[in-house]
Ligand SMILES: [Ca+2]
């Protein structure tokens with residue numbers, strides 16, 4: 001081991017230098033983790049996938065993370081893939097105390113898949129992904145990652161083809177696999193060509209249940225969705241007073257949603 005230790009140390013240092021030197025995605029967002037990952041972001045801007053669903057045709061070819069102890073890691077994709085996303089989301093999905101990373105992985109021939117990255121030893125690598133949609137220029141937009149039904153397991157939610165089929169789905173990640181929990185058609189969390197991805201929020205309803213707030217097609221109403229017994233159910237649908245054009249956020253006391261509608265009207269909506 002003594003002979004190999006300096007080699008391994010040199011490789012780790014080389015990896016750190018690469019992650020530091022790798023150019024960030026121009027419109028990328030640095031996300032913070034809350035366990036062993038301090039920060040995650042997308043790297044290596046590339047134009048090899050000419051889709052442009054998020055406003056430009058520059059996507060990411062790499063994923064970098066900074067651990068809480070300061071170490072840096074980067075995963076670089078092969079040429080046929082990009083991260084079609086603006087952020088990488090560090091969350092402990094399986095309750096083992098270590099963060100996984102949720103990000104949209106797109107194949108240039110088969111379109112998007114929801115992907116989970118994590119560590120095997122000291123290597124940041126793909127742990128699981130949903131099937132790709134099946135053709136290029138088909139995308140999905142992650143929504144919220146939270147325990148929606150209160151069973152102690154985290155659901156990853158996302159809308160598949162938010163401009164076409166508009167299917168809200170929930171998935172569990174466990175034992176290195178992604179399993180679909182629920183799906184329902186008729187909701188959208190992204191307007192085509194917009195850089196704004198965050199049109200959803202997890203809220204607590206007045207009856208105490210947790211719900212996912214998500215726009216309906218056209219972005220002029222917000223639906224409140226509960227997950228119960230493996231099924232999504234819409235419990236309320238409230239007009240927004242116009243087309244939602246910004247991120248949707250909870251107010252400080254958690255009783256309202258805040259966002260803006262076109263043309264630039266600030267809206268606060270009471271949570272039912
Ligand atoms: Ca974990």
Ligand SMILES: [Ca+2]
Pocket residue numbers: 146147148149150151152153154155
């Ligand atoms: Ca759950």
